[in-house]
Amino acid sequence: MPLVTLITVVRNDSEGLRRTLDSVAAQTFRDFQFVMVDGVSTDGTIDLIRQAPRVDTWISEPDEGIYHAMNKGVALADGEWLLFMNAGDEFGHACPS
Numbered sequence: 001m002p003l004v005t006l007i008t009v010v011r012n013d014s015e016g017l018r019r020t021l022d023s024v025a026a027q028t029f030r031d032f033q034f035v036m037v038d039g040v041s042t043d044g045t046i047d048l049i050r051q052a053p054r055v056d057t058w059i060s061e062p063d064e065g066i067y068h069a070m071n072k073g074v075a076l077a078d079g080e081w082l083l084f085m086n087a088g089d090e091f092g093h094a095c096p097s
Contacts (some may be wrong), residue, residue: 004032005079009069009086011039014048021052023090032083033057035076037069043088060076 006024009018024034036049036058049058057076063069070084 002031002033002079004081004083005035005036005073005077006032006083006085007037007070007073007077008089009037009039009066009073009084010041010045011069012041012043012045013087014041016086017045017048020085020087020089021048021054024063025054025061027091031044033077033079035073037063037073037076039063 008017008020008088013049015062033056034054038045038049038060039060040060040062046060049060059068059076063072066086073084074082
């Protein structure tokens with residue numbers, strides 16, 4: 001069982017999703033499951049998900065809004081802890097000292 005399940009919900013935000021995928025890929029912590037829930041995007045988002053090397057589980061189907069999509073992600077999660085990052089969210093960057 002992974003310690004953390006990272007859940008990303010997205011619909012037609014390929015630009016934002018690219019930033020999120022890059023941010024996740026840059027992490028050194030690897031004890032996580034990465035779940036994507038797509039709301040049937042038509043802008044290339046699904047192609048990004050298919051090509052992402054670190055996505056463990058994904059679905060693309062209609063939903064009834066963001067919270068419904070988030071609950072679908074929870075149903076797919078195996079982690080002890082859940083972390084939600086929507087498309088466009090990024091992990092923080094260290095500040096130079």
